[in-house]
Amino acid sequence: MSRSRLLLGAFGLAAVVDLLSFAAGFDAGHAVAKPLLMPLLALWAVLRRAPRPLVAALLFGWGGDVLLLSDAEPAFLAGMGCFAAGHVCYLVLFGRYGSRYAVPRARAALLALCYATALVTTVALLWPDLPADLRLPVAGYSLLLTAMAYRAAIRLGLFTGLGGALFLLSDSLIATGVADWPQPPAPDFWIMLTYIAAQALLAGGTLGALNARRAPAATYGEMRAV
Numbered sequence: 001m002s003r004s005r006l007l008l009g010a011f012g013l014a015a016v017v018d019l020l021s022f023a024a025g026f027d028a029g030h031a032v033a034k035p036l037l038m039p040l041l042a043l044w045a046v047l048r049r050a051p052r053p054l055v056a057a058l059l060f061g062w063g064g065d066v067l068l069l070s071d072a073e074p075a076f077l078a079g080m081g082c083f084a085a086g087h088v089c090y091l092v093l094f095g096r097y098g099s100r101y102a103v104p105r106a107r108a109a110l111l112a113l114c115y116a117t118a119l120v121t122t123v124a125l126l127w128p129d130l131p132a133d134l135r136l137p138v139a140g141y142s143l144l145l146t147a148m149a150y151r152a153a154i155r156l157g158l159f160t161g162l163g164g165a166l167f168l169l170s171d172s173l174i175a176t177g178v179a180d181w182p183q184p185p186a187p188d189f190w191i192m193l194t195y196i197a198a199q200a201l202l203a204g205g206t207l208g209a210l211n212a213r214r215a216p217a218a219t220y221g222e223m224r225a226v
Contacts, residue, residue, distance in 0.1 A: 003047055004044060004047045004048060007040055007043050007044040007047065008044050010036075010040050011037065011040040011041050011044060011200075014033045014036040014037050014040060015033075015037060015196045017029055017032075017033040018030055018033035018034050018037065018192060018196070019189060019192060019193060019196075021033060022186065022188050022189040022192060023186065023189055031069060034065050034066075034069065034192075035062065035065060035066050035069075037062075037065065037196060037199075038058045038059065038061045038062035038065060038199065039059075039062055041058050041199060041200065041203055042055050042058040042059055042062070044203075045058060045203050045207065048207050048211075049207075050203070050206070050207060051093060051096070051097055051206075051210075053089045053090070053092045053093035053096065053097075054089070054090075054093050054202075054203060054206055054207075056086075056089040057086040057087075057089035057090045057093065057202075058086070058199065058203060060082045060083065060085045060086035060089060061082070061083065061086050061199055063079075063082035064079040064080070064082035064083040064086065065079075067079035067082060077134075077137060080137060080138075080141050083141070083145075083171075084140075084141050084144050084145075087144045087145055087147070087148040088144070090148045090151075090152065090164075090202065091144075091147060091148055091151055093206065094148075094151040094152060094155040094156060095151070095155075097156070097206070097210060098151070098154075098155025098156045099155060099156070100155070102154060102155050102156060102157060102209075103153070103154050107154075108154045111150060111153050111154060112150060115146050115149060115150040115153075116146075118146065118168075119142060119143065119146040122142065122172060122175070123138075123139050123142055126138070126175055126176070126179045127139070129179035129180060129181065130175075130178060130179050131178070134178065138175060138178070141171075142171075142175070145167065145168055145171055146168065148164055148167070149161075149164030149165055149167060149168045150164070151164075152164030152165075152202065152205075153165070156205060156206050156209045157205055157208070157209045158205070159201050159204060159205030159208060159209075160201065160202055160205030160206050160209060161205070162201050162205070163197070163198045163199070163200070163201030163202035163203075163204075163205055164198070164202065165198075166194045166195075166197050166198035166201065167194075167195065167198035167199070167202070169194050169198075170191050170192075170194035170195040170198055173187060173190060173191045173194070174191055
């Protein structure tokens with residue numbers, strides 16, 4: 001078995017352990033498994049010749065994961081800062097390696113309208129219920145996150161776009177918890193499930209799209225060699 005598959009398997013195992021720990025209320029299992037997720041995914045991406053902005057985004061996600069193990073507000077703000085830096089890396093990734101023609105212009109415009117509406121509506125509804133010192137940071141972070149999700153959807157294919165949408169959903173669940181809104185049963189489980197799926201789809205979708213572009217060039221090179 002290749003090192004790439006071993007790392008992907010280890011990532012999957014860590015994800016299962018983390019989610020089962022949440023379901024069972026086993027905090028120690030979550031504390032051990034969560035910090036392993038993004039480093040394993042980043043190492044897998046490196047072996048798959050991932051662009052540096054993708055690896056950086058995953059490592060900033062790891063920083064955010066570790067910081068959010070603490071319930072203290074400074075740790076929450078620092079974790080938000082790490083994830084914001086990760087979104088900037090994703091935006092650089094999509095701008096540098098994405099295709100402007102991945103989706104038709106009409107669909108891109110519709111997606112822009114949908115994401116803009118979701119951003120404005122969510123921030124407006126959450127604003128009164130957020131702690132005063134978190135309102136501006138949450139609003140700024142939400143703008144960056146939504147921009148990342150939108151660019152993922154229009155630049156690097158379906159799976160990357162789905163990853164961006166799930167990241168938006170995961171962080172929206174966190175924001176509603178901070179605003180003390182009613183939560184679904186086991187909210188932390190759903191937050192982690194959507195987050196893990198989001199990062200995996202962003203990484204896998206990006207690499208899949210880039211490898212699909214490399215394939216025709218490789219085929220042409222093989223034909224020339226013959």
